[in-house]
Amino acid sequence: MKKPGSMKSLEELGRVRLSRNFFLRDFLHSEIADFYRIPNIPDDPDLAVEAGRKLCEELLEPLQATFGRLHIRSAYRNRAVNAFGNANKLNCSTNAATAADHIWDMRDADGCMGATASIVIPWVWDRERHGGGWQSLAWWIHDHLPYASLCFFPKLWAFNIQWHERPGRTIRSFAEPRGLLTKPGMANHEGSHAQYYPGFPKPVAAERG
Numbered sequence: 001m002k003k004p005g006s007m008k009s010l011e012e013l014g015r016v017r018l019s020r021n022f023f024l025r026d027f028l029h030s031e032i033a034d035f036y037r038i039p040n041i042p043d044d045p046d047l048a049v050e051a052g053r054k055l056c057e058e059l060l061e062p063l064q065a066t067f068g069r070l071h072i073r074s075a076y077r078n079r080a081v082n083a084f085g086n087a088n089k090l091n092c093s094t095n096a097a098t099a100a101d102h103i104w105d106m107r108d109a110d111g112c113m114g115a116t117a118s119i120v121i122p123w124v125w126d127r128e129r130h131g132g133g134w135q136s137l138a139w140w141i142h143d144h145l146p147y148a149s150l151c152f153f154p155k156l157w158a159f160n161i162q163w164h165e166r167p168g169r170t171i172r173s174f175a176e177p178r179g180l181l182t183k184p185g186m187a188n189h190e191g192s193h194a195q196y197y198p199g200f201p202k203p204v205a206a207e208r209g
Helices: 007-014 031-036 045-067 079-087 122-128 134-144
Strands: 071-074 114-120 149-152 159-164 170-173 179-182
Touching: 031 079, 045 114, 045 159, 122 134, 134 149, 134 159, 134 170, 134 179
Parallel strands: 149 170
Antiparallel strands: 071 114, 114 159, 149 159, 170 179
């Protein structure tokens, strides 16, 4: 699949179905791209689609099947958008650090594929904001889904969720309490953490598209 060179070809790329409920167009919005008028179009559409399908099928579909509709805040960034965001201090890491992360169509230094989306789960925010905290969702995901990394933020507990060929299984947060929640080797990493998310639903198997 070639990089779109016309409005029609971009329209067709946006219609590529990544999973039962998600299409590539759902992930192409970027405030940086829109405000600064930088086209956020994949340089390698085939790799973007392959990585995006893994993210959707393995992580986003099970979350939506269990908790209801997800709100996608941001997801894919191409190299030009991400490099501009990094150079202008717009909360973007370098392209090398963002490969196989928000830059879906760029493999990382180890040649691995990955993809990240920043999402909000309204069900969790509405239920937990006066009680359990973002850690309830973090531990639920840790126990039930093959995530690579999670990073939580203060507003609505939006969080980056990454699928990667070699998952690191690390959880960090900029929401209070800030810092590292778990990573391999920490005493809290293994076993069940069900005591941290009482009343949460059991995972619902998502139907394949």
